[in-house]
Amino acid sequence: MVYPARRRQQPVRAVNGMSFAVCRGEIFGLLGPNGAGKTTILKILTTLLTPTSGRAEVLGHDVVAEPLAVRRAISIVLQETAVELFLSVRDNLVTYGRFHGLDHAEAQRRAGQTIEKFFLSEYAGQKAQDLSGGLRRRVQVAKMFIVPTPVMFLDEFSTGMDPILKRTVMGYLREEAASGRTIVLTTQVMSEAEELCDDILIMHRGRSIAQGDLNKLKLxxxxxxxxxxxxxxxxxxxxxxxxxxxxxxxxxxxxxxxxxxxxxxxxxxxxxxxxxxxxxxxxxxxxxxxxxxxxxxxxxxx
Amino acid sequence: MHGLEAILYREAKIRFTNFAWLFWDAFYPLGNLLVFGVGINHALGSPLHDPNISYNDFFLGGVLAMATFGIAANTAWGFFLDRDNGIFLEMLTYPLSRAQYLGGKVSFNILLAIVQAAITVGMSALLLGVKVKPALLPLLLGGVILGTAGWFFFFAIFALRIRRNDIFNTVTSMFYFFFLFASSMFYPLDPLPRWFRSAALCNPVTWEVDLLRYGSIGLGTEHLVTEALALVGFTLVAFYLGVRTLNRASS
Missing domain, CATH: 3.30.70 (Alpha-Beta Plaits)
Known part of the structure; x- marks a missing residue:
C-alpha cells in the first residue's frame, strides 16, 4: 500500500508484502510502533482505503470488489473518538443500529441493554458533546455490541478508558470471541494484547516481523x-x-x-x-x- | 435501501433534537425577508421603480436562494465537524454505498429547503402581500431542488478537502461574501457597472435567484432559459466533483 506523494514529499510505502489470515472466533492482535502500518491495514480491511496492489478479503469478500458485503460484516472502533456529537447517548446507539438494518423498536431495545451493560444509564439522555473524552470513548465502543456483526475491528480501543472499564470491556470481548465473532485489534498496550490475543502479528515499517501466539513469540x-x-x-x-x-x-x-x-x-x-x-x-x-x-x-x- | 433511510433518520434526529437549529432551519429565510426586506422596502422602495413590484416581491426569490445556499453551507460545516471528530470516517464503514451516503444527505437538505420555501412563500404572501404566482410554483419547486443540490455538492467538495478549521471558515466566509453580494440577490443588475454585471452573470447564485424570482412572482430576465440550463450544468459538475472528492476522502 503506497500513499501518493504530497507536496514536497515522497510517496510513502505504508504496508509492504504483508500476508496473514485470521481464524473465525479468534482475537487477533496487530502490534507495532507508531507508523508501522497497523491503521493502514485496518483501513484497507474496512474499505476505507483501496490498496495500490495486492488483495484482501473479509469473510471471503474482496474489499475492493465487494465493499458493501464487507461493510455488512464488520463494525469498527477507530482511533479517533467517533461519536455523533449532537445526539444523545441513546440516540447514538439507536442510530448505529439503524445503519446496520435494525428496525426502530429493535434498535431501541438493544440500545437499552447496551446502555446498562456499559454503565451509561445516567448519561443516556445527555448529548455526546457534553460528555468527557472517556465517556465518549465508552459510547463508541458500546456501539460495537448493538449489532452482532461477525467481525470487529478495534484500533487502540482502550485509549481514554479507566482500568476498571477496560477490564470489563476486555471480558466482553472475550465473550464475543467465544460466541464466534472474530476480533482484529491494534494496540500499543502490550499487556492488553498479552491478555486478549490468541494470535499476534508484530509489524515494523510496513512489514511483518513476527507472528504467532504468545508462547511462540516468547521463543x-x-x-x-x-x-x-x-x-x-x-x-x-x-x-x-x-x-x-x-x-x-x-x-x-x-x-x-x-x-x-x-x-x-x-x-x-x-x-x-x-x-x-x-x-x-x-x-x-x-x-x-x-x-x-x-x-x-x-x-x-x- | 436501509442505508438511505438511516442517513435520513440520522439527519432528522440531529435537527429535531436541537430546537435552535430547527427554528433556524424553518424560519431563517422568512426572518430575512421580514427584517431586511421590510426595512429596504420602506427605506428605498421598489428596486425596479415599478409600483406593482415591491422590494419584498423582488427579494423573495433572493431570500429563497440564500436559504438553499445557507443550508448547504451549514451541511458543509456538519461534514467538517463529522470529519474532525472521526464519525465521518466511521460512517464510511457502515453498510451503505457512497452514493446512498451522499443521496441521503442531499435528500434531507432538499426536504428541508422545500419546507423552508413553503413557509417563506406562504407567510410572505400572507404577511407582506407578496404577489406569488401559483401557476409558477412547480418551477419554483424545481429551482429550489436544483439550487439546494448544486450548492450542497459544491460545498461538500471543500468541506471534504480542507483539513483546517480556520481555512474552512475563511473559505466559507469568502463564498458568502462573493456569491451572495455579486449576484442579483439583493438588487437588479441593470444599473450596476459593466464589470460587476459581468461577474454577477457568471455567478450560479444569479442563475438560481433569477429562476426562483420568475418561479415566485413571474419576473423574468432575457437570459432565463440559459441561466436555468447553466444551473443544471453547475449542479451536475458539482455532483461529479463532490462524489469524486468523497471517494478520495477516506485516506
Whole structure:
C-alpha cells in the first residue's frame, strides 16, 4: 500500500508484502510502533482505503470488489473518538443500529441493554458533546455490541478508558470471541494484547516481523529476563555495577531494582546470587520475557 | 435501501433534537425577508421603480436562494465537524454505498429547503402581500431542488478537502461574501457597472435567484432559459466533483 506523494514529499510505502489470515472466533492482535502500518491495514480491511496492489478479503469478500458485503460484516472502533456529537447517548446507539438494518423498536431495545451493560444509564439522555473524552470513548465502543456483526475491528480501543472499564470491556470481548465473532485489534498496550490475543502479528515499517501466539513469540526472545530485586538497603555503587551489565531496562526506586537482562539463564542467576551476597535481599522475582520485551527486542533489531 | 433511510433518520434526529437549529432551519429565510426586506422596502422602495413590484416581491426569490445556499453551507460545516471528530470516517464503514451516503444527505437538505420555501412563500404572501404566482410554483419547486443540490455538492467538495478549521471558515466566509453580494440577490443588475454585471452573470447564485424570482412572482430576465440550463450544468459538475472528492476522502 503506497500513499501518493504530497507536496514536497515522497510517496510513502505504508504496508509492504504483508500476508496473514485470521481464524473465525479468534482475537487477533496487530502490534507495532507508531507508523508501522497497523491503521493502514485496518483501513484497507474496512474499505476505507483501496490498496495500490495486492488483495484482501473479509469473510471471503474482496474489499475492493465487494465493499458493501464487507461493510455488512464488520463494525469498527477507530482511533479517533467517533461519536455523533449532537445526539444523545441513546440516540447514538439507536442510530448505529439503524445503519446496520435494525428496525426502530429493535434498535431501541438493544440500545437499552447496551446502555446498562456499559454503565451509561445516567448519561443516556445527555448529548455526546457534553460528555468527557472517556465517556465518549465508552459510547463508541458500546456501539460495537448493538449489532452482532461477525467481525470487529478495534484500533487502540482502550485509549481514554479507566482500568476498571477496560477490564470489563476486555471480558466482553472475550465473550464475543467465544460466541464466534472474530476480533482484529491494534494496540500499543502490550499487556492488553498479552491478555486478549490468541494470535499476534508484530509489524515494523510496513512489514511483518513476527507472528504467532504468545508462547511462540516468547521463543523469539528466549534469553530475555525480567528481574525484580528488593533490598533492605541498596548497596553503595550498585547502580554503576548494574549499568555495566548493559540491561535493556533498568529502574532503581528506593530499595527496589527492576531490570530486563539479555543473558543466559545461568548468568542471570549468578548475577542475582552475587548481589544477594552483598546486601540483604527481601524479595526476588525472575520471569521470562514479557510481550513488551519481545516487542522492543524485535522492533529494535530490524 | 436501509442505508438511505438511516442517513435520513440520522439527519432528522440531529435537527429535531436541537430546537435552535430547527427554528433556524424553518424560519431563517422568512426572518430575512421580514427584517431586511421590510426595512429596504420602506427605506428605498421598489428596486425596479415599478409600483406593482415591491422590494419584498423582488427579494423573495433572493431570500429563497440564500436559504438553499445557507443550508448547504451549514451541511458543509456538519461534514467538517463529522470529519474532525472521526464519525465521518466511521460512517464510511457502515453498510451503505457512497452514493446512498451522499443521496441521503442531499435528500434531507432538499426536504428541508422545500419546507423552508413553503413557509417563506406562504407567510410572505400572507404577511407582506407578496404577489406569488401559483401557476409558477412547480418551477419554483424545481429551482429550489436544483439550487439546494448544486450548492450542497459544491460545498461538500471543500468541506471534504480542507483539513483546517480556520481555512474552512475563511473559505466559507469568502463564498458568502462573493456569491451572495455579486449576484442579483439583493438588487437588479441593470444599473450596476459593466464589470460587476459581468461577474454577477457568471455567478450560479444569479442563475438560481433569477429562476426562483420568475418561479415566485413571474419576473423574468432575457437570459432565463440559459441561466436555468447553466444551473443544471453547475449542479451536475458539482455532483461529479463532490462524489469524486468523497471517494478520495477516506485516506
Amino acid at each position: 523469539l526472545a528466549r534469553d530475555v529476563y525480567d528481574v525484580t530485586l528488593t533490598f533492605e538497603t541498596i548497596p553503595p555503587g550498585l547502580g554503576g555495577e548494574l549499568e555495566a551489565l548493559k540491561p535493556q531496562r533498568l529502574q532503581i526506586d528506593h530499595g527496589t531494582v527492576e531490570m530486563t537482562l539479555k543473558a543466559q539463564e545461568r548468568e542471570v542467576l549468578e548475577t542475582i546470587a552475587g548481589l544477594a551476597a552483598r546486601a540483604r535481599l527481601l524479595h526476588v522475582e525472575v520471569s521470562g520475557a514479557s510481550l513488551e520485551d519481545i516487542f522492543v527486542e524485535l522492533t529494535k533489531e530490524t
